[in-house]
Amino acid sequence: xxxxxxxxxxxxKMAEDRLDSWKEIAAYLDRDxxxxxxxxxxxxxxxxxxQHDRMGSVYAFPSELDLWQKKRIQxxxxxxxxxxxxxxxxxxxxxxxxxxxxWFGVFMLAGIAAIxxxxxxxxxxxxxxxxxxxxAVLPLKNLSGDPGQEYLADGMTEALIGRLSGxxxxxxxxxxxxxxxxxxxxxxxxxxxxxxxxxxxxxSVIRDGDRIRVHAQLIRAATDEHFWSEEYDRELKDVLxxxxxxxxSIARKVEVTVTGKERERLSTRHQVSPDLYESYLKxxxxxxxxxxxxxxxxxxxxxxxxxxxxxxxxxxWVGLAQAYSELxxxxxxxxxxxxxxxxxxxxxRALEIDPQSVDAYILLASVQQKRWQWAxxxxxxxxxxxxxxxxxxxxxxxxxxxxxxxxxxxxxDWAQRGRELDPLAVSGSSIAWILFQAHRYEEAIYELRSALxxxxxxxxxxxxxxxxxxxxxxxxxxxxxxxxxxxxxxxxPAVLGVLTRAYAHxxxxxxxxxxxxxxxxxxxxxxxxxxxxxxxxxxxxxxxEALAWLEKAHAEHSNIVQWMKxxxxxxxxxxxxxxxxxxxxxxxxxxx
Numbered sequence: 001x002x003x004x005x006x007x008x009x010x011x012x013k014m015a016e017d018r019l020d021s022w023k024e025i026a027a028y029l030d031r032d033x034x035x036x037x038x039x040x041x042x043x044x045x046x047x048x049x050x051q052h053d054r055m056g057s058v059y060a061f062p063s064e065l066d067l068w069q070k071k072r073i074q075x076x077x078x079x080x081x082x083x084x085x086x087x088x089x090x091x092x093x094x095x096x097x098x099x100x101x102x103w104f105g106v107f108m109l110a111g112i113a114a115i116x117x118x119x120x121x122x123x124x125x126x127x128x129x130x131x132x133x134x135x136a137v138l139p140l141k142n143l144s145g146d147p148g149q150e151y152l153a154d155g156m157t158e159a160l161i162g163r164l165s166g167x168x169x170x171x172x173x174x175x176x177x178x179x180x181x182x183x184x185x186x187x188x189x190x191x192x193x194x195x196x197x198x199x200x201x202x203x204s205v206i207r208d209g210d211r212i213r214v215h216a217q218l219i220r221a222a223t224d225e226h227f228w229s230e231e232y233d234r235e236l237k238d239v240l241x242x243x244x245x246x247x248x249s250i251a252r253k254v255e256v257t258v259t260g261k262e263r264e265r266l267s268t269r270h271q272v273s274p275d276l277y278e279s280y281l282k283x284x285x286x287x288x289x290x291x292x293x294x295x296x297x298x299x300x301x302x303x304x305x306x307x308x309x310x311x312x313x314x315x316x317w318v319g320l321a322q323a324y325s326e327l328x329x330x331x332x333x334x335x336x337x338x339x340x341x342x343x344x345x346x347x348x349r350a351l352e353i354d355p356q357s358v359d360a361y362i363l364l365a366s367v368q369q370k371r372w373q374w375a376x377x378x379x380x381x382x383x384x385x386x387x388x389x390x391x392x393x394x395x396x397x398x399x400x401x402x403x404x405x406x407x408x409x410x411x412x413d414w415a416q417r418g419r420e421l422d423p424l425a426v427s428g429s430s431i432a433w434i435l436f437q438a439h440r441y442e443e444a445i446y447e448l449r450s451a452l453x454x455x456x457x458x459x460x461x462x463x464x465x466x467x468x469x470x471x472x473x474x475x476x477x478x479x480x481x482x483x484x485x486x487x488x489x490x491x492x493p494a495v496l497g498v499l500t501r502a503y504a505h506x507x508x509x510x511x512x513x514x515x516x517x518x519x520x521x522x523x524x525x526x527x528x529x530x531x532x533x534x535x536x537x538x539x540x541x542x543x544x545e546a547l548a549w550l551e552k553a554h555a556e557h558s559n560i561v562q563w564m565k566x567x568x569x570x571x572x573x574x575x576x577x578x579x580x581x582x583x584x585x586x587x588x589x590x591x592x
Contacts (some may be wrong), residue, residue, distance in 0.1 A: 006017050018059045021215075021231050025060050029069070033229055043072065057215060058203075073250070084241040114129040132220070132254040134171035137161050140214070141204040153205040154179075155281035156214060156243070160201070163247035165267050166356070170256045171390040173197060177424035192221030196423055199249060200396040210236045210274055215245050215530035219251055228253040236274040265356060276309040280316050287323055292490060293332050299323045314354040321346035321363050329559070331492045336528050337557050340367045358388045362397050368402055370562055372586045377401055392422035396430055404588070406565050427451060429460040432468065437566045459485050467497055470539075471568040474504035493522060497532030501539025501569070513541060529553075529559030547578055554582055564588055 019025045025047065026033045039045040046064040049057065137160045142153040158175045165172045173195050181191055188200050201214035217229040230249060234242040248266050251258050258266065283302030301439045303320035304311065321343045326332060328339030344367055347360040354360070365380025381398040388394060395418030403411035411434050419426040428451030435444035448465040451458055462485040469478035482499040487556050490497055496515050503512035516536050522528050530553035537546035550573070562581075564570060565588040575578040583589050 018061050019065075020059050022058060022229055025058070025065070025568075028060075028062060028065065034227065036227065044068075098473075130198065130222075132167070132199045132256065134173075135164065135196045135199045135201060135250070135254065136173040136178050136191070136195045137164070137201040138178055138191070140202075140216075143204045144207040146207070149207045150205055151281045151285040152212070152278075153338060154285060155277075156205050156239075156506065158284075159240075159243045160216075160247055160250075163243055163248065163266055165358070165388055165391065167208050167251060167256055167258055167262050168389055169258075170254065171197070171421060173474060174392055174422050174425040177422055180424060188224050189221055191193065194423065196420075197221060199213070199254060209237075211234050212239060212242065214246060215243060218250060219508060236277065237271045240272055271435075272313065273310065276306060276313060276316075279309060280306045280313065283316075284319055287319065287326075290326075293327070296323055296327050296332060298529055313348075314350045314357060314360075317346045317353070318352035318359050318363070321350065321360070324384070325363055325366065331489055331494055332464075335556075336370065336529075336559060340370065340557075343367050356387055358384045358391055358394065361387070362394055363400075366397060369404065371557060371560060372562070372588075373406070374401075374587055390421050392418040392425045394418075395421065396426050398432055403434050403437045403566060404562050406461055406588075408434075408566065412438060412440075427458075427460065429458065429464045432461075432464050436464065436468050436471065436568065439566075439568055441468050444468045445472070457488065459483075459488055460486075463495060463498070464504060467569075470498070470502050470505060475502045475503075478502040478586055481507060491518075493519060493528045493532040497535035498539075500536035504539040504541070509540075512536075514541070519544065529558050529560070530556055531558045534560060538572065543572055543576070547576065549574060550579070550582060554585065561586055 013218065019028055022033045022037065026036045029036055029337065031039075036047075040047045046068055047058050047060045049364040054200060055514070061356055092567060106355070111394045137157055138246050140157045140160075142150050144152075152243035157178070159171055161175050164170060166499070179196060184191065186194075188202075192198065200219045200221055201216055202219065203214060206213040211233065212235075213227070213231060213233045215231045217226050219226050228249070230246075232242050232245055236350065244267055248263075251266060279302065281298055283306055284300060287296070290299055300320065300323045303316055306316035307320060310316070324339045324346065325340045328336045328343070337343055343363060347357075347364045347367075350357050350360040351364075361380050361384040363473075364378045365384070368374075368377035368380060378398075378401060381394060381401060384394040385398065395414050399411045399414035399418065402408075402414060412431075415426060415431050415434050419431065428447040432444040432447040432451075435441075445465065448461050448468065449463040452465070462481045466478040466485070469475065479502050481500070482495060482502055486495045496519055500512045500515040501517075502507070503515065511538055516533075519528055519536065520530055530549050532554055533549040534546055537543075537549060550561075550570075552558075560567070561582075564583055564586060570579070580589070
């Protein structure tokens with residue numbers, strides 16, 4: 001449906017007789033885009049809008065613009081009294097020279113006063129507008145007319161976020177947070193308030209064969225003012241250059257300070273084959289939707305295919321590393337050292353190509369932490385924070401490193417700071433896990449109940465609240481949450497171990513022993529993390545068996561070992577010499 005601007009009459013003209021974007025309209029009138037948008041808003045310049053059309057968001061007809069411009073000029077001349085000025089000039093010619101100079105001086109003083117007034121007014125207006133220090137790139141809309149191209153719009157959104165995140169003085173909201181506002185009905189000010197940002201980028205992507213068109217606009221959050229808009233049209237092979245151009249335009253418009261190195265990174269551009277780029281984006285889209293071990297293994301194959309198509313494309317190596325990292329978690333159940341070796345190989349390859357990849361440094365440090373290479377992990381997290389001081393993920397991961405060292409208050413502070421930077425990226429379950437390790441159970445329960453109120457099926461929140469309820473002597477409250485996540489996770493061994501403890505503490509020992517037998521049978525058929533047995537036997541009060549399994553967990557570098565120094569479930573073992581020896585071997589008996 002075509003909607004004319006206020007004060008104009010709908011017209012129907014041939015498609016070839018129109019200007020199909022703000023850029024074309026501005027060029028026709030020999031003005032910049034901001035000026036013509038202001039004219040349209042304040043002076044009823046005839047601009048038409050249409051929805052879901054492949055030719056852009058606005059259009060105008062030259063004949064209408066010509067007529068409007070003619071009337072505008074006539075109106076301005078009438079207001080300024082051009083004819084009167086001419087008459088005055090002829091009258092002044094008959095005045096004696098001295099008096100002419102007097103009149104000239106008066107006019108000059110009046111002109112200077114007027115200029116001073118407008119300059120001071122402009123400065124006051126500029127000073128009243130707060131400087132932009134934060135931005136959220138909302139999910140770009142797919143206007144290609146093909147739902148199958150959704151991955152391209154999502155990929156472009158992530159790329160812009162990644163480019164802008166490299167600017168130290170600009171806080172950029174993560175993709176994890178902004179994707180929650182995909183197809184939202186909330187207003188721009190409402191979204192900005194939730195994310196605590198002062199500007200929003202929104203736009204669209206159109207794919208047409210091997211060409212891609214991106215329209216982006218920048219909005220001041222407090223006033224909902226659109227103060228920059230532009231369209232970019234490229235071949236798909238030049239998509240990285242397109243991303244660079246958009247990011248640089250946004251950085252210039254918000255007038256943020258960009259260092260030489262940051263500018264170099266923003267302007268990095270090279271061609272990428274459309275086939276490779278599509279493979280990468282599809283792999284990433286599938287990874288984010290993966291729920292099972294089989295799903296993750298398929299995305300690994302997809303990322304590997306992308307790295308074969310172009311071994312110099314760093315994002316594909318980072319994606320491969322993230323997929324392997326997820327495979328090695330206790331809930332998925334991949335063998336930890338086998339997957340970690342592949343994570344390290346992938347991130348090191350990515351860092352060879354792109355030494356400033358923040359995600360690669362975080363992934364590498366995470367593996368080093370699980371291998372108890374504490375100093376190396378600390379250096380990796382700090383390097384990520386140096387490259388991207390406002391990165392919420394780097395804050396969250398460094399908080400986990402701190403809590404492993406027993407520096408619990410520092411850990412809570414870093415996690416809270418991460419949430420301040422990106423309110424939705426650092427989840428309640430993540431904060432709660434650190435509070436759990438700090439033995440601050442009531443605070444953890446508050447965080448988790450808030451998270452579950454928003455998403456009752458959040459696996460992380462459900463499993464974490466199970467841990468916390470058990471530690472807080474509320475096993476009967478833990479059981480429903482753990483049983484729910486057990487069903488969602490396809491009976492994850494890690495959840496079986498914690499549920500065993502909950503059953504035992506609730507007096508359901510027979511149910512607890514039944515789960516232990518299930519774990520033993522599962523282990524005969526495939527890998528089961530030793531940590532699952534540690535939690536199970538600690539719950540049953542069998543400390544000898546728990547210590548034996550903890551030694552096995554140490555041998556396989558199980559994920560549970562990194563938490564030994566603070567984990568509440570291990571409190572009954574702390575005075576045992578064997579536990580102290582393991583703590584020494586892991587390097588957690590000294591402070592980093």
